[in-house]
Amino acid sequence: MLYKCFEKREWWLISATIKDVAAAAGVSVGTVSKLINKSGYVSDKIRERVLLAITLLNYQPNAVARSLKQSKTHLLGLIVDDISNPSITKMMKSIEDAARNKSYNLIICSHNNDSDQEMKAFQWLQEKRVDGIIAIPTGAELDELQLPSSIPIMTVERKVKYNRFYSVVHENIHSSFSLVQHLYIHGCRRLLFIHGPLLDHVEQERHQGIRQAIGQLGLDPELQIFLEAGTDIASISGAVSSHLGSSGLPEGIYATNRLSLAGTIQALWSMDIKVPGDVAVAGFGDIDPYGILRPTLTAAKEDFNEVGKIAAEILFERIENKMRYNQPKEFIVAPRLFIGTSCGSHSHS
């Protein structure tokens, strides 16, 4: 029974097809398909024969053919800024977990904050006919005409101009306010704010939180300094160093994102400035994944795990209910405010 397929193809290189299995078992392809997909009944004798043939031929169903037929790939597209960004990988992990539960796989693309690459990623995923997309947009306006209209899309973490997608983002304004307030409570009246370019909504909102805090806490605006320090740690560290060198120490420093925070710490260490002794420090982001930094930092830590989980949940719901159309709808996740010892609080250990 089996010889047919043996002579027909180089079976040790090309994997067996459903046809080979059917021939080997002496049944029709329909029967094999029914058995594999548990659709329809198959008698026990035949079931056994088919199962044997499958094992013997080491048959692996061709998911490409199945996808073509069913218009369903069981693939999720994930577009991120940088696949090696430690914060983002937490989100990738929670999305992957959700995907695995549903027997989905992930195609991951990164755009490195280049909007051309972003478009390309969307295009690739659309051509591959993924069942859904979760994307951290560059923030550039997305040319909607070129975007897949028939694939459910979730944007996460960053807002898109004129957004028309479901999105999950972190709360920023209040968290930012709280950090300033925390510095205030610890006696800081002259603050230095290290931030990045105010291009995306994240930096803008954190900035807004700062301004609100300055107003409501009655801080003297003249004494507060804003320093836009750059987008990579080395240059941020340099900018902070030279600022502190020329302008002297504030009472407190608040860095609005993980890179600014890391660069600030590097600068302080290099100048041998003690925290919190010489200056209090607070920031946004988690730059200590291994929990080995002392003093521990007071920081608003984004809950990327949760963002990914929510995005995946909603996406799967939309996929399963065939809600292909996109519409603006926003979900907000609150960062956790972690009180460390970097502002003078005592550790509770």
Add this chain to the structure above:
Amino acid sequence: MLYKCFEKREWWLISATIKDVAAAAGVSVGTVSKLINKSGYVSDKIRERVLLAITLLNYQPNAVARSLKQSKTHLLGLIVDDISNPSITKMMKSIEDAARNKSYNLIICSHNNDSDQEMKAFQWLQEKRVDGIIAIPTGAELDELQLPSSIPIMTVERKVKYNRFYSVVHENIHSSFSLVQHLYIHGCRRLLFIHGPLLDHVEQERHQGIRQAIGQLGLDPELQIFLEAGTDIASISGAVSSHLGSSGLPEGIYATNRLSLAGTIQALWSMDIKVPGDVAVAGFGDIDPYGILRPTLTAAKEDFNEVGKIAAEILFERIENKMRYNQPKEFIVAPRLFIGTSCGSHSHS
């Protein structure tokens, strides 16, 4: 000309097919295909008509159908232990870069060191007919019969028992030796070795390097202590704390992997032990991605970037030359020995 496709399908939901384009442009599908793939000549008038139709219909070729026809998915499978492991993500990034250059996308699966999940990942990728696979194996023996025989596979970072694959791994023995030697040079004669379970070749080889060093440096074996501390930071930290509490301080500590190293640091900080004042510390791995830890750690840092690059290069070469068969062949990447201040060396800043 265009109306046909408009009435034929819900074109705003289902994307246009090559047939729609052909109909709209009044040509045959073959011609459209030729144009898209730049195979064969198309006259200028027709080219223009077809291009117009493509734009008008916002046609995106269906990569699933193309893959089925060509037996080529332009997809690479990547199997890792943990998608959020910061070391591993560097490797993922370099592989993704290489893939993007070749217009390939990545399907990323993680197995969390569970060999069942590992098998499942291989199976999924095989069903999806990826063109190649790069995998960090669990280390468990792989059931070769169930493994794709027609897909080129690269294993990285960990060795598989009875390996029959191309693999790229880090050098361990000599690097481990060097770390012990470095501690020795800084005067340490009583050492504590914090390590993980000796299950995979990585820990085994690093262990071997230690034993070689003890022998060749003439360290008194009686004074050297090995502590297997666990596999997660919290429990490692606990184990180290309680060991130090009961047995007192050695002169130097060498942690053989990133988790052991992080756990050790946590334990030292929590007991208020100064490094390098009270004890010298060296280790394997990079636990300070943001460069903010003081003292800076003397450590052997794996070059995951390089491992990924090499693996991708070889894999693409095999894919392009249709070298589908796997065979045992090993490539070795040397970690970089980074001299920090944690053993008493002076920083050169």
Add this chain to the structure above:
DNA sequence: ATGAAAGCGCTAACAC
């Protein structure tokens, strides 16, 4: 230079 048609491997509707 363009069209016609076979077929990639599979599923699902229908026939027996």
Add this chain to the structure above:
DNA sequence: GTGTTAGCGCTTTCAT
């Protein structure tokens, strides 16, 4: 219960 067959969207060979 099981077999037959059309067709998913595309590429490619062969006519013309």
